[in-house]
Amino acid sequence: MQDLVAYAIKEAEAQGADEAEAYGASTAESEVFVENNDIKQAKTQQLASMGIRVILNGSLGFYSMNRLTKDSIKNAVSMAIKIARASPKDRYNSLPGSSKKVPTLRGVYDKAAESFGASDAAVIAAEMLESAKSYDSRVSVDGANFSAARGTHILANSRGTKLAEKLSTFSWTIMGMAIENGDVSSFDFQSGVSHSVKGIDVRETAREFAETVIGSLGPRKIESFRGEMLLTPSAANELVQEVISHSINSDAVQKKSSHFAQKLGKKVSTELLTIEDDGTNIEGLAASSFDREGVAHRRNIVIEKGVLKRFLYNTYTARKAGVRTTGNAGGSTGSPPSVSTSNFIVKEGKSNLHTLVSEMKKGILVSRFSGNVNPINGDFSGVVKGGKLVEGGTIRSAVKEVMVAGNVFEALKNLSGISKERKVIFDSILPYMRFDNISFTGG
């Protein structure tokens, strides 16, 4: 692969590109799927792909493919150049300067992954299923998977950057419901991730899933009210993370679709909220030494005690804004670099979950949010899944079909609690988050 990436750069220069970048990835993956309370299938695959970006007279061309021979690379380069010739010029198109000194991030590759095969994945998937089922016989696992992947990502460009890094990732999900005499609970989804074999803990994920679905059996209808909303890390991921990730993205700022565009240095939340983006935090799925353009990942404080500190940039948007990239070029080999969060991390709070609940007068603990969130204006409207009514500091009962609507930016001004406990959800690390003055509509 390293040779082919170098060949792509040489070929692009020979065909007339002013600048060129090739990003390659090869992965070996074993994955086992669970469906309807039983092991369904095992899957193994070898994937290799490359994305070639060329800049010609300020215009950009991009072509990606997964047939990696010299001939197909040569063809891909000429297609990328053809696209560049047909595309308008943009003076901000550019590659980052040479990044020969990217510090190596430890903890993202486990040698033990090399001997971890499909049969190991099968054993762990079975263990996860068994853990959920043995928690309570009413638990029904609709689907689950366990995936073990190891591979290399490689980046080279015409400015002399040559980077390669091995990564190993174990990830798993479990979803389903609880069923009791025709009463079907809300659907729940839980996940886990680790870069090392030792970090695999499917039992805890299965337990949390089972506990949530059993807890949402026998829901009661409630009347509409305005009160507190306590989001689990999963619900915070669905509701809050998406909106903030969009708003701190320099691409959205430049396209005038970020609510935070004019708010640098201003308060966007209560003081409880501190958010950082950190591609070097090895707990998160997105951890790696360098970003999609070969720039070193780093820790960026985005919101500190409620004040907006910075936006996230790749080379293109940084150049447009006259600042330096924050190492947030994202995307796979199938796309030119975008701007994206790496690991989105909300700093833990001072209270534990128990305290957050005990302080509530009347509100709902939201396990999952199912609905629409508009990342541009922050409006959300949807259904509470696995909701529980909290009254006088105590969890009372599961609730049925409650709709919740509001605005995330308004809600951040009413953020009244953040838990000490946090969960890793793929590339987010999130606590429980409590908001005041939210509108719930009973069915």
Place this chain on the structure above:
Amino acid sequence: MIDRLLSLLSFSQGASYVEARYQSRIMTEINYINGDLDKIRIVEHAGCGIRTLVAGCWGFSSTSDMSTSALRSSLEQAILAARVIARSKKNKVKGLADSKMARGHFTLKANGKLSDVDIEQKIKVAREAEKIARKHSAVIKTASCTYREILDHKLIVNTDGAEVEIHDSKPEFSVVAVAKKSGESATAHEGIGITGGWNDLFRTKSTLDYGTLAAERAAKLVEAKHAKGERATVILDPGMVGLLSHEAIGHTVEADFVLSGSIAKDKIGTKVASDLVTLVDSGCSELADNAAGTIIVDDEGVMAGRTAIIEDGVLKSFLHNRESAMIFETSPTGNARAFQYDDDPLIRMRNTFIEPRSDKLDEMIKETRHGYLVKGARNGQADANGEFMFGAEEAYLVENGEIKALMRGASISGNAFEVLRSVDMVGNRFQYDIGTGYCGKYQPAKVDGGGPHIRCSAVVGGLQ
């Protein structure tokens, strides 16, 4: 190539079933935002996915290397994958239901081959539609336009006799406009996604129409108030009917969902909806041309025709692949679909819709004392217990038989079957309208849906 795949099947030692699917996909995507070319890319993704059934266990492996030796080793891996789950899998696959295996060459109809239209032309339509939306009026602050096409060449062979070659062409075009005024903002979408060619894509509306319509709507919406939350009579437009059929009913009748206890489980032969409701999922483009979810043959080599899920209010059929059809002792319905070569076939919908009846939209409005006319299907979700929620771009308040104020940001929710039981009027004009969307279930799938306008009762959500 097909000979190479066929000869591979003879090496299937120990497997009771082997299927090999070659798929070469070329995806082109162009995206203009605020006057700038934001993204342009071509992605080629080609290779072979091999699925095996060994002693009642499924194994899957894929490779992008189409050499005989690489295919052979991928087949070995797929057999090995099936063997590693033999110990932990409790209910072994009993077999696959018989079905006449498709053979032959299928090319999905396309007027104006996409590969004959050069990249400059595709860039131009995206640029112009974005520009006309952005320049529409002062309140339009941002606009974007996406052109995307998926060209597939597929070969499907299996040890039960399937031998299929398919050429498919699915383009889509959509414009998004965002209006802002006195601190409020509103987003509107106008787009189309089809199975067909360049001329099919722009047959009913021109590129510029899409831009103008999106901008006009955003400008109207930014002035609109939010709907208040209440249970109300709603008239759904064809797109919303498509989304309801897909999200709220379709998923609950996918046989894999049924097996894990969906609400539709014991309901075959029972009345689940109003007599007026006949709800269909088809791999062909029934009632109107160019439906985006058209496949003709599924990825197990089964012909993918019309399946009536609900007929005159009675639940008639689930959606099956060959494995689930065997369990339910019925025939496969051609719903096994894989998105790319390296995805394994799952039970997925195709074009899902409610069939038209005789009511006119005017009459539906006239006969509504208080309710909403809901338009513009946005994304939605549904649970196995039939609860669903989806978004609507526009909700017009209907009072005493007349359309009144436009509301925005509404979501519609309820229990799918309760909502279908409440259907009291079904329109006479049919349309597919969710072809720009992708359905997600472990992997994406291009689907479509539609219907006539229908009148029913549901919870309309909004700010209190």
